[in-house]
Amino acid sequence: MPIDFKSQLNPAQLEAVMVTDGPVLVIAGAGSGKTRTLVHRLARLVSLGVDPTSILLLTFTRKAASEMLSRAEKLLGMALGGVQGGTFHAFSFATLRRHPQATGYPGTLTIMDRGDAEEVMGHVISGLGAGKGDKSFPKKGFVLELISKSRNKELTVSDVLSREAYQLLPHATALEEIADEYRIYKENHGLLDYDDMLFTLERALLAHPDLLEQLRARHRYIMVDEYQDTNLVQARLVKLLAGEAGNVMAVGDDAQSIYAFRGANVENILSFPRIYQGTRLIRLEQNYRSTQPILDLTNAILRGAKDRFDKNLFSEREGGPKPELVKAYSDQTQARLAVEKIRELKRRYLACEIAVLFRAGYQSYSLELALNKEGIAFQKFGGLRFSEAAHVKDAVAFLRVVHNPRDAVAWKRVLTLVDKVGEKTALKIAVAVRDNDQGFLAAQRKKNPGLEAVFAFLEELRSEPGGPAAMLERAVVFYTPALTRLHPEDYPRRLAGLEQLSQIAVSYAHLEAFLADLALENPEEERKGVREDAVVLSTVHSAKGLEWAAVLLLDLVDDRFPSRHALARPEDLEEERRLLYVACTRAKDLLTLYVPGTVYNRAGGGSQPAMPSLFVRELDRDLYTEMRETFSGALTRLGEGGMGNGSFQARSVDMGGEMSGSFQDGIGTGSFSSARREALAESCRSGAQPLEPAFASPFASSPESGGTGGNGPLGFCQHRIFGRGKVVARLGDGKSRVNFPGFGMKVILNEYLEMEP
């Protein structure tokens, strides 16, 4: 039965679906049915008889691609297995893998994630002796970002520096040299970073016209989602692939550009009609997602933008409450208030219809603890990746050296697990492997039984590899003793994580694909999908393109949202504004913004007063309902014309002693033991002092300070709560610094310590 597109789409959406030939640019406002349009167009192409394998769907995440495919399949009632879909990076690598001769690289290739690239960069910098002893010299992470930005924006390193960090211009020459060395190192070791994938594909297409023709013939219809977040090389790749036919549809929203920091170029979307002659421009402006009060707020956020966005979303969803602005005493009580809100919302909505969003991954830590304590399930997106954990990288490194023996980063991980082998030895061995220096290798194996064991294991793994899952399981078995030694406190948890990874690996037939996906996607995220019973926690970046009935947005204070790093440059601040716009437009029915009066900083000495976000300060009071936490922890609603924004005073009432302690300890899961809970409660009653920077916990210092301190022996001690620990320093003030296995460094009053004889 033919699909009745006309009844399911509005006129603009319908136009986008019906025009299947030639270039089309769809400017799609937030919530304007962009995905719906793409899905229907996909279905229509196939219903017209287009071979699914000739459709290429480039999206921001693979999750987005697979969601579109499954929705289109539902619509069509048939499978769309052949449609190519995924990120530019994944598509690029998959294409390169199919045409290894075109890459220009000899041998196998390994994709580096951020951590791997930092490793290489550290090696390159120290190898050149760059900035040695110079505190003003940028750190490897910064250098990596700088070089990546220069490649993505296609500017010289010096140009990037003069725009974004002119104080580093004196180092420009050294940094250019580092960039060269970094490139050479990667080439010599068969390593590709994220940027290389795109540029290598472009080079391959330009150098091999036959390959280009083949790909053009294959990908007759191209659709690109989130086009505003593409960079220059991505736009050129699309142009190359689209060819003369130009059957390309780009979908995007200039107001939602949030990836300029990694080189995305909003100009791409604006210049699309110029680059593709005869572009049909279609605007989707009606919002089907949010209620009008929510849109009033998001429109206001955009109105403050420096760049003009010719956009004013309107909705037919007239009703609904205004967004709420909740002023909490601290970020700790914010977490408690958010949990209460979630509990209330869960009575009306499925948990998966509720999302808590934040600017940076770490901003949800205290909320995660609170949710754990309440037994509320959640799924977190964004922030640290599972595959970036040290134990995962260690275990996977065994597979990597088997796949690509030139992968020096993986060799270093594998070999430094062996006692007495450090970076230098590991790299020497990696070089010997690459140059097939059997003599050196034999001598090393003879000298160190640990090395002998590793090599024997790797030979075994190489000779009878089996699938990725089988290989990983064997690697985990081999790695377990080292894991136990390295992480005596929590190796069971890490082992369980590796077991999970083996489960993920089962679905891969080829090692190379498994390793690539590990670097390109978050396999855990892909696998878990959406759980109905779990509230969603996500960074705003990872929330892009998604929607929820209720959205809670945390930490709307200067330095956090907008991020501290963005305050220096107007362009960065504008991106933060668009980020806030993206965050708020995720909400369908309810939107709650949290403004804590104080925020806790690990580095900056405990809790400090915070200023409501400048984006909040500039909002008209009529756009939201303001609620304020009272001393009892309840919320009161401020009457209209009551105290306005300016009167909000940051309060330093520390109601979060308990949370501070648990946050500090960094124990992510499980509940507190009753002994610990008692101690925490006690410390709250006794009015524990705010914490010492970096180390303190609520019960580390107490009001009465006994002892004169500064002396006393080092050695092992017992503590009522933390158990056995090692005294590493006597600090004076009657305090000592003690390292407790599993709890980390603490500053503790001597009177709470019992020294072991």
Add this chain to the structure above:
DNA sequence: GCGCCTTAGTTTTTT
């Protein structure tokens, strides 16, 4: 020279 431990100083977003 090299491995390994200690100590001091920091956390943005993602492929």
Add this chain to the structure above:
DNA sequence: ACTAAGGCGC
């Protein structure tokens, strides 16, 4: 928690 740098011992 995680990195970089400095110190110690082989």
